[in-house]
Amino acid sequence: MSLLTSLASGTTGLSSASAELAVVGDNIANANTIGFKSGRAAFEDALAQTVIGGTGQIGLGSRLQSVQKLITQGALANTGVSTDLALQGGGFFEVKGTTGDGRNGAYLTRAGQFTVDNTGYLVNLDGLRVQGYGADATGTITSATGDIQVGNASSAPQATNTVTIKANLQADVAVGAPFDPAQPAQTSNFATSVTVYDSLGKAYQPQVYFANDGGGTWEWHAMLDGSLIDGGTPGEPTEIASGTLAFDTQGRLQTEAQTSSFTPIGANATAIRFNVGESLDAGGTGLGGVTQFASPSATTFVGQDGYGSGELTSVQIDKKGTVLGVFTNGQTRALGQVGVARVAAPDQLERVGGNLFALTRDSGDAVLGAAGDGGRAFISAGTLEQSNVDIAEQFVRMIAAQRAFEANSKTITTSDQLLSELIQMKR
Numbered sequence: 001m002s003l004l005t006s007l008a009s010g011t012t013g014l015s016s017a018s019a020e021l022a023v024v025g026d027n028i029a030n031a032n033t034i035g036f037k038s039g040r041a042a043f044e045d046a047l048a049q050t051v052i053g054g055t056g057q058i059g060l061g062s063r064l065q066s067v068q069k070l071i072t073q074g075a076l077a078n079t080g081v082s083t084d085l086a087l088q089g090g091g092f093f094e095v096k097g098t099t100g101d102g103r104n105g106a107y108l109t110r111a112g113q114f115t116v117d118n119t120g121y122l123v124n125l126d127g128l129r130v131q132g133y134g135a136d137a138t139g140t141i142t143s144a145t146g147d148i149q150v151g152n153a154s155s156a157p158q159a160t161n162t163v164t165i166k167a168n169l170q171a172d173v174a175v176g177a178p179f180d181p182a183q184p185a186q187t188s189n190f191a192t193s194v195t196v197y198d199s200l201g202k203a204y205q206p207q208v209y210f211a212n213d214g215g216g217t218w219e220w221h222a223m224l225d226g227s228l229i230d231g232g233t234p235g236e237p238t239e240i241a242s243g244t245l246a247f248d249t250q251g252r253l254q255t256e257a258q259t260s261s262f263t264p265i266g267a268n269a270t271a272i273r274f275n276v277g278e279s280l281d282a283g284g285t286g287l288g289g290v291t292q293f294a295s296p297s298a299t300t301f302v303g304q305d306g307y308g309s310g311e312l313t314s315v316q317i318d319k320k321g322t323v324l325g326v327f328t329n330g331q332t333r334a335l336g337q338v339g340v341a342r343v344a345a346p347d348q349l350e351r352v353g354g355n356l357f358a359l360t361r362d363s364g365d366a367v368l369g370a371a372g373d374g375g376r377a378f379i380s381a382g383t384l385e386q387s388n389v390d391i392a393e394q395f396v397r398m399i400a401a402q403r404a405f406e407a408n409s410k411t412i413t414t415s416d417q418l419l420s421e422l423i424q425m426k427r
Contacts, residue, residue, distance in 0.1 A: 120151025157201025
């Protein structure tokens with residue numbers, strides 16, 4: 001009977017309008033949820049019945065077909081927190097662990113509110129570990145995927161191999177007594193200090209003494225107290241390197257020669273090269289290091305390539321997801337790389353709460369890779385992706401759903417009144 005059909009159709013309309021309101025309400029409630037992807041209710045008409053004794057069909061109302069996920073890019077907001085990550089493009093972060101409801105497994109998320117836990121792993125706020133690639137002790141990213149451990153790292157020391165000195169030696173300084181290792185300050189014309197490190201990361205500060213031998217030639221000696229040298233005598237200056245310099249009449253370094261033997265106590269022996277510039281005889285300009293001009297002797301630059309051990313102070317993450325550790329000794333090293341997962345049908349993922357999605361048969365498998373590769377999104381550190389909910393649009397949909405609910409309720413009311421009159425007629 002058509003009146004009964006109208007009641008059924010009105011009821012389905014109420015159900016559809018209620019479902020639309022539920023979807024809109026969920027979207028509005030998550031308008032400020034990081035990485036949230038809004039939903040959209042899709043409806044379809046119900047199976048129609050054929051009119052008996054006539055032509056055409058009468059519909060049986062509507063029903064909810066699906067709640068579609070809208071996987072569109074949300075706006076990025078700066079936070080300044082180095083472990084806050086956002087994806088600029090397609091893809092998801094992958095995390096593994098146990099969720100708040102006790103489910104254990106791998107999940108996808110667009111919410112990049114990450115931090116480092118007390119065991120040094122990069123995790124989300126619920127403690128699930130971010131997936132990606134590890135790095136070896138030299139900072140080389142490995143191909144194996146897994147949890148990313150970035151905390152509790154340290155930087156091993158490196159012994160000094162090269163000391164670079166840029167200075168000028170006064171050309172007209174008087175030639176003094178021959179250099180005496182026991183009295184280096186009194187038998188030299190100029191001195192400068194340098195810092196070097198042994199294989200254990202211990203710092204030393206040898207003095208480099210320059211003595212004018214006349215005729216444009218100089219000798220230099222790097223000296224340390226004997227108490228610091230294997231086999232040395234405490235209180236007695238001990239030579240760890242020495243050399244000779246010869247300059248042409250324009251003050252350019254013509255030739256240079258040197259020897260080195262540095263064996264600190266308890267550490268490996270190291271032959272430290274003192275870079276005093278490229279001499280003319282070696283094909284250089286003779287002006288890039290130590291020169292001999294008439295101006296007073298002075299050091300303009302001293303540097304070396306060694307460093308002590310260091311502890312991790314902070315991490316930085318680049319757009320490829322590489323996690324760089326910054327250490328107290330001034331060194332940086334890759335500690336791992338955050339991966340980005342691609343899914344064939346991301347709108348078919350299952351919401352499991354906690355800003356997480358689970359794979360389904362319809363979504364396909366997640367394929368983890370490096371950010372920016374294979375169409376994957378780049379990573380923006382220090383930012384978070386906001387919800388893609390448009391509040392204005394949601395209010396429009398809410399009003400439309402409200403009107404649809406009121407109209408369907410009117411259909412039910414009218415059908416009920418007509419049925420009442422029909423019953424009264426029979427009586």
